[in-house]
Amino acid sequence: MRFSIYSEMQHWPGKSAERLYAEVTEQVINADRRGYSTYSIIEHLFFPKFSSSPDPLAFFAQLAPRTKQINFRTLLHVLPFHNPTMLASRIAEAEILLDGRYEFGVGRGHGWIPPKAGVRLGDVRELYDESLELFFKALEQERFSHQGRFYSVDDSHIYPPPPQRKMRIFVGGTSDYTYEMAGRKGYAVAVPPLLPYKALEAQLNIYRESASKHGNEPDIVWIHACYMDQDREVAKRDAEQGMRNFLVGNASPLEERASDDALQAAGYGFYTSGIMEELAATPYEEMIAGDIVWVGTPADVIERIEETIGVCPG
Incomplete structure (x- = not known):
């Protein structure tokens, strides 16, 4: 088992972007010193309370x-x-500049992004599918061509050349389609933070079944908001505001979302379910008791990890 750090780089009023990036940089350097396997950040646009990370590669x-x-x-x-x-x-x-230390995932993105980026909601699923096909042609083949609705490419290539090693590739999301596709193609999946196992049990079962059907091994990365102290009450006290802000920040873009009908028609029904708003409004003690966040002593968190391993093979 390997332990990593995941950050959405939430940006709240009162802190400059320069200070935010400096703080996260310090976190990564410290994580490297302490032997963490990986530092993960998302790529996200337009809504700083959710994330201020438009260009992870930079x-x-x-x-x-x-x-x-x-x-x-x-x-x-x-x-x-x-x-x-x-x-x-x-x-x-x-792959060259990061000394072979890069891993990545690809996805459709959250349902509140397309209108802000000028992309029609109704086009996103088809655009994603076509982009995924063309992306892997470019990344894996010396020469490639493609004809589709959105892109037309004739005998092209990328430079630097495609990486020689097999890169670990992730997908993430909440739709059945995403998990079936990941299992079929042999990709890893990253479980979204804040959701207890039961919230995605059906999708993870789809992933395992699809992986088995196509001869692939499941590869699941579990992401969970976590805070520890040797004193349980100190941990709960110190983590409270950060955990509350994390959940509120995650739900904040919903204030500017498209209509429920438009989101559902585009395959973004999760954003009409009310789950994120309910999570943001959850009383703090219920966040902990309900497995939404892990806060307590190291022994408390180890117990939660062992419980997760027990119910979530892969």
């Missing part, structure tokens, strides 16, 4: 010469908002 590039062994992971590159051949080229470059 952020990681300045960290490579300041760290020794920690891996860098983007969870996830939001493919519908990239030219897939350009993103493949940037990842090939990152």
